[in-house]
Amino acid sequence: MTPEPAPVSALRRSVGLVLRRPVRQLGVEAFYSDFMSGLEEMLAAHGRPFVLQVVPDLDDELDAYSRWADSGRVAGVVLVDILDEHDPRLSLVDRLGFAGVALAHPDDAPHHAVVWVDDEAPMRTAVTYLRDLGHTRVGRVAGPDAFAHTRRRTTAFEAAATECGISALVEVADFSGAGGVAAVERLLAAPDPPTALVFDNDVMAAAAASALPARGIDVPGDLSLLAWDDSVLCRSTTPALSAMARDVVALGEHAGTAILRALGHDPQPITTAPPPQLVVRGSTTAPLPPGRERARTSLEP
Template identity: 45%
Template sequence: MRRITIADIAREAGVSTGAVSYALNGRPGVSEETRARVVAVANQLGWEPSSAARSLSGAPTQTVGLVLARHPSTLGVESFYMQFIAGIESEFAPRSYALLLQVVPDLEAELETYRRWRAARRVDGVVLVDPRQDDPRIEVLSRPDALPAVVVGDSSLAGDLPNVWTDDAAAVRESVRYLYAAGHRRIARVGGLQELGHTHIRDVAFREEVESLGIEGPLERTDYTTGSGADATRRLLTSVDRPTAVVYDNDVMALAAMGVAAELGVRVPEDLSIIAWDDSPLCQATYPPLSALSHDVTSFGAHVARRLFDRIDGVRGGSFLDSTPTLRPRGTTSPVRA
C-alpha cells in the first residue's frame, strides 16, 4: 500500500492541503466541521503522521543520539557498551524512542556529528560518553541552543550539564585497601586510555591510596584490548619487584592476565591476586572466577536514558550518582603468602 499523504486527504475531503495540515495538527484556521471531516477522512484512509512532518513542526524526533569515538577494533572487545546500550534501550519501548548510533574516529568527528544532527533536527538529545579533562564537547553542548545532553561520567568533567556517574575513586580505594588488608604490599594498577577523564580519576585515587598506605603501586597504561592487557601484565610479572596483586580497568584484560600468569607459571591466586573492573558474565566463567569491581551496566544505561528524557522535558542540571562499584571477591584474590 502506498503511503497516504496530506494531498490524498485533501483531495478526498475536498479541502486544501493547508486546511488538512491545520486540522490534523490541531491548529486554528479551519472550522470545527472541516476539522471533523478531515480527521474522519484521514482515519478512513489509514493516514499516519510521519516523524519527518512532526519534526518540521518542531515536535520530537523520538530519537536519542549516541556517538562512540572509538576505533572499531576496540569496540567489540569489551562488553560494556553493548550492555550500556541495551540498558538505554530498555527505557525506550514505552516512549517509542530509538537510538541513533554513530561510530567515529575522533572527537572532531563527534563534534561534527552533533552539528549535523542539530542542523537537521535528527535527535531530541544526546548521551555523551567518555568525557575528558577540558573536553571541547562539554563547551559545545553547554551553549544555549545546543542539543539536550547528559554526560556519562564524573561531575568534575561535566561542566554545568547534567551527569550520571559511578564513584570510581571510591571503588579504587576499596580495592587497594582490601588487598592491603590481605597482606599485599606491592599492588599494581593496569589502567585504560590516559585521555579519558575516568582513567585520570582512577589514577589519582590509586596513587593517593598507595601513598597513604606507604606501599609500592606501579601503574601500567593500555588501550583496553586483551593484547595490551597481556603486555602490561608481562612487564609487571617480569619486573624485579613484581607485584603480588594487580587491579585491571576492565574484564578482558584481567582475563588476559590470567593467561599470562599461567604462561609464566605464576599461580592465581597463590602467587598473584587479580581484580577486574566492570564485572561481567565473563568474570564468573573463568577458572578460578575473577574477583571484580561490580556494577550493573545495563541498569546504569537505563538510568542515563531517564535523565536524558528529563533533560529533553526541560529539567536543567543535576548530578546523579548511579552507584559505587562493589568489590566482589571470587577466586582470583587471596591473602599474600607468609
C-alpha cells in the same frame, strides 16, 4: 501534490550516543552493551528512538554530532569518556542545540547534567582488600589516561595505596586484551614487581588471566587479579575473576532518565548511580611468603 515535510520539532525525537571505540573491541566489552541495553529500554518506554554511531577518533565524533544536528532528527545526546583536559564535545553539543547528559564526575563536565558514579571509595575498598590479604606491592592497569575517569581512578588508587602503606605502580593501556597484557608485562618487568593487579575493565583482566599461566605464572598463587566491572567474562575465566561489580544496565537506565529530564526542560544537575561493590572470587589470594616468589617470565609469545 508533494506533502510538506514534517516540522523539525516532530522529527527531532531521537537520542544519540557516539562511541569512540574499535568495533572489534565493542564485541567483547560488556560494559557498553549493558549500558546501551538499559539506556535504550528507558528511551523506548517513552517513545524515544535510540541512535548509535561508532567512530575511530574524536574528529569523527565531532562530525557525527554536526551531521545529527543537520538532519534535525536527534534531540539529545549522551556523552561518555569525557576527556581530562578541555573536552570540545561539551561546548559543541550546546552550540548545536542538543539536550545533553555526560557520564562523568560533576567537575569534569561543568554546567552540564551528569550521571556520576563514585570511583574513589570503591578503589579504596579494592586496595584495602588486597592489603588485608597481605599484598604490599600492587599495580594498576589503567585505561587511556586522556579520559577524566581514568585520571580520577588512578589518583584514588595511589591515594589508597599511600593510606594503606603499600607501594603502587601504574601502567596505561587501551582497554583491549592485547593492551592489557602488554601493560602487565611492563609491570612485571619492574625491579620490585607487584603481587596483585587492579584492572580498569574486565577485558584486560581476563586476557591477562589467560596469558599468565602459559608463561608459568600462577593466578592467584603468584599474582592476584581484580577486574573493574563484573561480567560473564569475569565469571567464565579460570579462575573466575574477583571484581568491583556494578549494575551497568541500571547505570544505562539512570542515563536514560537523566536525558529524558533534560529533553523535558527539567534537567537534574547530578544523578548519582550506585557505586561498585567488591565480589571476591578465585583470582585473588594472599601473596607467597618472601623468598618463595617464582621468577616471572615474559608474557610475550
